[in-house]
Each structure stands twice: as structure tokens, then as C-alpha cells.
Amino acid sequence: MTTAFPFTSALVTGASSGIGEAMAELLGEAGIPTVVVARRTDRLQELADRFEHFEVLAADLTTPSGVATVVARVADSALPIDLVVNNAGFGTSGDFISLDPDRLADEVRLNIEALTRLSHAALAAMVPRGRGYLLNVSSVASFQPAPKLAVYAATKAYVTNLTESLHEEVRGTGVHVTALCPGLTRTEFQSVSNSDSYASQYPTFAWLEAREVAEAALRDVAKGKALSVPGAIYKGMVSGSSILPRRLARRLSGLVQR
Template sequence: MTGASAGIGAEFARQVAARGSDVVLVAQRLDRLKRLAGELGPAYGITATPVAMDLATPGVGAALDAALTVRGLTVTSLIDNAGFGTNAAFHREDSQRLADEIAVNVTSLVDLSRAFIERLRTHGRGVLVNVASVAAYQPTPTMAVYGATKAFVLSFTEAVWYESRNTGLRVMALSPGATETEFFDVAGAQARRRH
């Protein structure tokens, strides 16, 4: 699962591990991933594998696939949780920061989904969870790019759900509202009132 170093991603990891499944924890911050893996393994008797990756990097799906293949790991479910938001008037946003936001929130999610979907469908009992947001359902002034990326995630996931009917793969979009995570540390306190 991506974005596993904190917040919703770390909670997903705990919940999946509590059900007895091994987990692969993917995020940039290896120290946090190792700490979480060290918590989950002994607590639930599972194997938690930390993999540090920058999800803004092109080709992240193939890179993660290769990293897991080297470790002899098979993926049967995927939770695309990583994402971040920016919070300012669009014309004032830093263009590189916006490009990174789109890369993490959209491009990596599509790339990872594509890299693993055939195996998820073949497995026949897996899940693909893409984390959208309540921001996906309406325009979000001062968070225009974030809202648009989450609208993409929602639409994309609904289409993949339709295409995956009768395969045994369960596909869903999760659209959380404001949640006490590091999201607002990155997006800024004012985003809390809009989200």
C-alpha cells in the first residue's frame, strides 16, 4: 500500500495486518516504514516489508514491481493511498509543486494500478482501493488541483470497477473527509476549513 508512513495509509496497514495479511509498505520515509513494519510483524504475526519510493518519479509501477519481484513477493491487493494537497490560489501555486501533486495523486496511482491489475484480476479475490476525497465531488477553490486530481481518481476507479466486474477483483474508491493526519501539515491549516 502506498502512503503507508502516516495517517490513513498507516491505519490501512494496521487493519490489513490485523486480518492476518502480509503487507508491503510504500512511501518515501524509510525510517517510518521500518518503524511501522517493526510494529506490525510482532503484533499480528505477519510479514511487513518496507519499500522506500518517491511516488512522483516516472515509472513507479515498474519500479515497485521490480523491487517486489527481487524480494519474491506476490501482490494480490493494492491500496493506492498516497497523495497530498496544495492550498493557495491557482495563479500563486508553484508549478513544480503542482506537477508533483499530479504525479503523486494521479500518475503514480494509474501507473501502479496498471502495473498490478492483471495479477489482481487473475488472483480473483483481491481488492484495488484508490483513495479519492470528498473534494472529488465539487470544485475546490484554493485547492483546485487537489480537487481535480481526486475527481480523476474517483472517475478512474469507477471505470476500472466496471471493467473488473465478474473477475473477482473488488474495486473501490474511498472518499474521506477531513481526517486528523499530516495532510493539513502539508496543505496548510486553512485547507481544513475547505476540506
């Protein structure tokens, strides 16, 4: 069954795997023309071949030229984008001082800098039009410190905070801004972030599938929600983290990572 979404067109970064790919598939199944963005264009092309009106855009979003390419596409008023999804992101697991600082700088460039530039381009195009949707992919890790995933959690804290601010800033303009905060989701994230051990560390019920996360996210951005937290466990966790004393949340988070 295809879901009816209100979007007339979309652009999804990080559409070559995981949550972004699942979102692009849902949009494709609903007949929505979608621009798919990532570095692995072979994967994007396979996706584009399955759906009508898909456009492949190759971009490394840790580079100024990659960001400029996508900003230009979002700003193109001849081919307006109604839903922009800033989904591309990665993490790096391990003791902070043992990690490659260049990789951490790329993580900040992708998770924060590129997302900020694309959020700006999206809202600058959408607010004057009086309609549009912006979905920024954050994480449940954004709600508390995460020892051994410290830079990642800090980048996602930025994403949630920025996105909630923008949600309020554009209130009443006809534009909707949502932060998606998934918990553990089976994707390539675990191998990319060196956190494959999570598969045995966390019970099966804690894991979400990319498609269910993508479905919840698209449903919530269409409803104009500020935050989308898929799954009952993670909804409870996020509510709990807002009432736990910060010192306790930090300590618990440290114990989980030992």
C-alpha cells in the first residue's frame, strides 16, 4: 500500500543506504519526484532506476564543492524542492584521544556544517513560497552525553537544538521543520562508526528497522511535528532523559558504554 504524502517533490541526502535509502523508497513508492544525494552514485542510480522522476546528485558533503552543488539544487526556483531531508551523517566510536582528529573534523563538517548550510538554503527557498518541509536527522544520542561516541552525540545535540529553534522561527509561515531522533537502527551506520559490537551488546527489541524509522519520520514531518522519535522504547527514553538530573544521565550513559 502506498502512503499519501503532502510533498510535491523531495531531496534526500545520504540516500545510498540505511534510513535515507528507506525514505527515498517510500517517496518513490508514493510517486514523489525525488533528488537522491550521496557519494556512491552506483547505489543512487540503482534506486533511481526503480522509480520515475528520480534525479541522482553526486556530492561529498564534507567538501565545500559538494555542499555548494546541493545548495544550488535546493535553491533552484525552476525545480523547487518541497521536502528537504538532511539525513547524511556518520559517527566514530572509541576513546576520544584514540580517534583520528581529521575524521572527527569530517564528522563535524558533515553532521553540522553541511546540515546547517542546507537547512539555510531550504528555508530561504521555502519561507518566501509559504510552504515546505525540512527534516533534519538527529539521534536519541542528542539528549544526553555519550562517552565513547562523544563527538557524534555533540553533533546531534546541535542538530536537535538547531532544528527545534528553526521549528519555532518559521511557525506560521507555512513551512514545517522536524528533527528525527532515532534510536539503534540496523543500517551501515554500525560498520561505518566502528560500533558493530552494539549488535551483541544491545537486545533485539532495542533495534529498529530503517523502513519503520523512515515511515515514522515522513509521517511526523507531514504532521508538522517538532520532534519525531520512532518506537515506544525511545519515546520513553527521551521523556525520561528530560526529567533525570543531568549528573545521573551522564553517569548512566558512561556506565552503558563500559
